[in-house]
Amino acid sequence: MPAKNKNILLGVTGSIAAYKACDLIRALQDAGFSVEVIMTKEAKEFISALTLQTLAKRKVYSEMFDLDVDFDVEHIELAKKAAAVLIAPATANIIGKLASGIYDDLLTCVVAATKSKVVIAPAMNENMYNNPVVQQNIGKLKKLGMEFIGPRKGKLACGDVGLGCLEEVQTITRFIEKLLK
Numbered sequence: 088m089p090a091k092n093k094n095i096l097l098g099v100t101g102s103i104a105a106y107k108a109c110d111l112i113r114a115l116q117d118a119g120f121s122v123e124v125i126m127t128k129e130a131k132e133f134i135s136a137l138t139l140q141t142l143a144k145r146k147v148y149s150e151m152f153d154l155d156v157d158f159d160v161e162h163i164e165l166a167k168k169a170a171a172v173l174i175a176p177a178t179a180n181i182i183g184k185l186a187s188g189i190y191d192d193l194l195t196c197v198v199a200a201t202k203s204k205v206v207i208a209p210a211m212n213e214n215m216y217n218n219p220v221v222q223q224n225i226g227k228l229k230k231l232g233m234e235f236i237g238p239r240k241g242k243l244a245c246g247d248v249g250l251g252c253l254e255e256v257q258t259i260t261r262f263i264e265k266l267l268k
C-alpha cells in the first residue's frame with residue numbers, strides 16, 4: 088500500500104520536546120502519510136491542541152470520555168485505522184505505563200488495542216533516560232516487539248549536553264517509511 092493510503096497515529100506526550108510534533112506531522116504528511124493525533128493531558132501543557140489540529144487538518148483526540156464523538160468506541164476505531172502508532176516525544180511516564188499495562192488514558196488504550204506496529208521515540212533528561220527502571224521498561228517493551236528510535240545526544244532542555252533528545256524528525260519519518268514498506 089502506498090504511504091498516501093496509510094494512517095499514522097501520532098501520540099504526543101508531556102515532554103518539553105512536544106513542540107517538535109509540529110515538524111513531525113509535516114514531515115510525515117510530506118512522505119505521503121495521513122496523520123491522526125492523540126495528545127495526553129500533560130502534552131497540552133506544552134503545546135496547544137489547536138496548533139496540532141491545524142497542522143494535521145483533523146480533530147486532535149485527547150479525552151477518553153468524550154461525549155462529542157460518533158458512536159464508535161473511539162480508542163478501538165483509532166487503533167484499527169492506524170498503520171502504525173508512533174509516540175513522539177515519549178515521556179518516561181508513558182513508557183512506564185505501557186511496560187506495566189496501565190491503560191488509564193486514550194493513548195495507552197489505543198496502544199493496548201492496536202495490532203499495528205508501535206514505535207516509541209523517547210525524549211527526556213539524560214539521567215531520567217539512564218534510570219534503571221526506565222531502561223528496564225524500554226527493554227521489556229522491546230522484547231514485546233515495540234520499536235524504539237532515539238534518543239540522540241544533544242542539548243537538553245536543562246542546558247546540559249547528553250543523551251535524551253528526540254531523534255531528528257526526518258530520521259523518525261524515514262524509520263516509519265522503512266517499517267511500513
Ligand SMILES: Cc1cc2nc3c(=O)[nH]c(=O)nc-3n(C[C@H](O)[C@H](O)[C@H](O)COP(=O)(O)O)c2cc1C
Pocket residue numbers: 099100101102103104127128129130177178179180181210211212215
Ligand atoms: C518543564 C517540564 C518538562 C518536562 N519534560 C519531560 C521530558 O522531556 N521527558 C519526560 O519524560 N518527562 C518530562 N516532564 C515530566 C512529564 O511532563 C510528566 O512525567 C508527565 O506526567 C507526563 O505525562 P504523560 O506521559 O501522560 O504525557 C517534564 C515536566 C516539566 C514540568
